[in-house]
Amino acid sequence: MVEITPDAIVFWKLGPFSLNATIVFTWLVMVLVVLISWLATRKLKVEPPLSRWQNLLEIIITYIRDQIREITLQDSDRYLPFLGTLFLFISVSNLLSIIPGYYPPTASLSTTAALAVCVFFSVPIYGIAQQGLVGYLKHYSQPSIFMVPFHIIGEISRTLSLAVRLFGNIMSGTMIIAILLSITPLFVPIILQVLGLLIGLVQAYIFAILATVYIASATRNYEGKEQSNKEDLKGGILND
């Protein structure tokens, strides 16, 4: 029997609480990310002979900051902790799936739903912090007051699609490998595993990018947006 979710694999059970594979591997990923970050940032240096771990982390952080700055057109430091953590957690938990015996926690709908709910709540939090309560609520009725229910439906459905997209992609990867192992056990699963690594990284990127886009749409004030649109238009005309 193929398990469609690591929730079904229970290691240890005590009364109503059960310790399943999702929780165990989530803790493993958390410990790994925190430990590596702590070891790498223990002796930070500014002078040229940098440690290779510091170089690695600096490349990742710089890349994330550039991406956030390009999308939000704002200072990235405010969003870096949340979005960077999302990206690092999802990508590490997807990439570790080459290790035999490891079930990616993102292949469980519980994990991805939890992450999507974090994004769902972070959007109003960042929006209210940036624009104030009235300014944030005003954009619900932006074209007209009748759009309010559609905005609310949109917020819920995009949260759902964030969760199901990540879950479906990662679960399908493990599922296809499990099915192929029973049909053609030699070589073919390896190729699909490589593809699964690529998909895992792309999905982590997309999850973080979509979260950035949602937060940016709630925090960007409209004057700034129109201005940047005009600049884009001007640039396009100049390029032509």
Add this chain to the structure above:
Amino acid sequence: MTSIDTIGVASIVISGMTMAIGSIGPAIGEAWGLSRALSAIAQQPDEANTITRTLFVGLAMIESIAIYCFVISIILIFANPFWNYVVAKGG
């Protein structure tokens, strides 16, 4: 046919049809989006970064439709609630 046969046949047939019909739309959409993005990059190579990022996000959103279909068909095959109900009732 008993109810367990009906549910089994219906689940398998419908899960196949879900994938077959549900992947047509996203396939056409992704191909269309990709071809437009490629011609946009050919016209304006300087904007390749922005176009590629937008393309990835758009492709992921289109692809999520196909993924919904996939999740539905996987649920129908491996975690069918009606099947479990009938089996629990004893066939």
